[in-house]
Amino acid sequence: MSNAPQHVIPPYGVAIQSAISEGKLPQMKALLAKRDPSKAEPADLRSAYEQLVKEVAxxxxx
Structure with a gap:
């Protein structure tokens, strides 16, 4: 096994990337509606949400 750090993508990030790649606007909007801005997010999940916002726009x- 490698000792190299692995980049972990939160499961929710997978749903975001899938919605973007499939061009499913209703699903993208639903994912954005479920986002809780009061909770801290890992940087990669925050980045996925930013990408999602841009794609919806x-x-x-x-």
Missing amino acids: RLERH
Whole structure:
């Protein structure tokens, strides 16, 4: 086994990436609605949410 640190993606991040890659706007909006801004988020999950917000905005412009 390798001693290299592994990048762990929270399970919720997988759902976000899946919704983005499949272009499912309703699912993206549902994921954003479930976000709890009062809770601390790991940096990679916060980044996934930021990407999700950008993708929702892009799809709504079209």
